Amino acid sequence: MNTFFIEFRDPLFGIIIFFALIFVITFFSYWLSRFKKKEDYRHLDRFLRQFNTLPSQSELKVLITKGELSEKSWLLLAHSYTKNGNFEKSIEIYNELLKVGNKANYRDTMFLLGKTYFKAGFLERARQIFLEILKNNPRTPQALNYLLLVYEHMKDYNSALDVLEPLEELKKDTKTDSAYLKSMLLLNNLEMSTEMKVNALLEIYKGSNQLTYLVFEYIFRVNPKLAWENFDISKAELLVDILWNIDKKDLNFDIIKQNSYLRELYTAKGYIKEADKSSTFELDVLINLKKSVNATLSFEYICDNCKQISPFAFNRCSACHSIDTSRVELGLAKDYHKDFSEENNSFQ
Numbered sequence: 460m461n462t463f464f465i466e467f468r469d470p471l472f473g474i475i476i477f478f479a480l481i482f483v484i485t486f487f488s489y490w491l492s493r494f495k496k497k498e499d500y501r502h503l504d505r506f507l508r509q510f511n512t513l514p515s516q517s518e519l520k521v522l523i524t525k526g527e528l529s530e531k532s533w534l535l536l537a538h539s540y541t542k543n544g545n546f547e548k549s550i551e552i553y554n555e556l557l558k559v560g561n562k563a564n565y566r567d568t569m570f571l572l573g574k575t576y577f578k579a580g581f582l583e584r585a586r587q588i589f590l591e592i593l594k595n596n597p598r599t600p601q602a603l604n605y606l607l608l609v610y611e612h613m614k615d616y617n618s619a620l621d622v623l624e625p626l627e628e629l630k631k632d633t634k635t636d637s638a639y640l641k642s643m644l645l646l647n648n649l650e651m652s653t654e655m656k657v658n659a660l661l662e663i664y665k666g667s668n669q670l671t672y673l674v675f676e677y678i679f680r681v682n683p684k685l686a687w688e689n690f691d692i693s694k695a696e697l698l699v700d701i702l703w704n705i706d707k708k709d710l711n712f713d714i715i716k717q718n719s720y721l722r723e724l725y726t727a728k729g730y731i732k733e734a735d736k737s738s739t740f741e742l743d744v745l746i747n748l749k750k751s752v753n754a755t756l757s758f759e760y761i762c763d764n765c766k767q768i769s770p771f772a773f774n775r776c777s778a779c780h781s782i783d784t785s786r787v788e789l790g791l792a793k794d795y796h797k798d799f800s801e802e803n804n805s806f807q
């Protein structure tokens with residue numbers, strides 16, 4: 460029995476204790492290093508999480524009131540929130556700054572708050588802010604311009620037209636805005652007949668010589684015959700997308716044959732054979748391909764003022780708010796409509 464026990468004076472006992480100690484120390488140091496590594500990750504996670512979660516309204520309030528960051532830093536932060544589309548946070552910052560910030564910047568912060576409300580689509584709040592600015596500082600053209608935009612988005616065109624008066628007093632050119640708002644007022648009038656609208660729009664067009672797209676997009680839609688009679692064919696390129704999509708029965712070939720661009724356009728479309736080449740690349744390709752390839756024109760719209768590109772036609776640029784600066788850019792695309800009609804025909 461005693462053979463199974465090792466006496467503590469036995470040298471073997473010392474060796475076993477020695478190895479046991481090494482094992483315990485190694486185990487602890489390994490466990491400690493793992494634990495430390497895990498803690499490091501957790502710390503890093505906690506640190507990075509700060510940037511993913513935004514400060515709450517009460518946290519912001521405390522941070523701004525403490526005054527550790529300058530007002531300019533807060534304004535820059537709010538601006539970057541607005542740029543990223545986080546309007547809620549920038550509105551909170553502006554509102555807190557208005558409560559505790561420097562009174563010298565009060566009007567500027569109010570203006571930025573109004574702009575953010577407008578961008579976020581809170582039109583009524585934006586209106587109140589701009590009216591508040593104008594109550595104390597009536598000669599603020601920036602606030603007047605935004606108030607005009609707010610009314611326009613609210614479809615309150617009469618109030619928008621009223622804003623033009625103080626802008627004129629400040630020597631601002633309001634001719635285009637006036638023609639545009641009057642046209643929008645007409646188009647949104649539910650009591651006027653189509654015929655009256657067309658005549659009134661033509662009056663505005665002849666008076667301003669602007670808004671070709673806005674006016675003729677409507678007239679080509681409701682009365683193509685009258686549109687062809689009044690359309691200045693030298694401006695055909697401005698309306699190329701509308702002209703391209705007009706039904707063949709609504710085309711006036713007597714007028715089309717008088718203009719080289721229109722001849723090329725409708726030859727490319729395949730309605731006539733009056734051109735064998737074009738200086739416009741896309742039309743030239745379509746004329747030369749004839750109908751052998753399933754291709755058509757595609758359109759996108761670029762603002763001449765700020766170069767913003769939009770897939771949809773616009774009369775007022777959503778980025779720089781200028782009117783009548785849209786230019787159509789041509790492209791070539793697969794004709795899905797033709798594909799679809801051919802598929803349908805194959806079932807007949």
Ligand SMILES: [Zn+2]
Binds near residue numbers: 763764
């Ligand atoms: Zn623009």
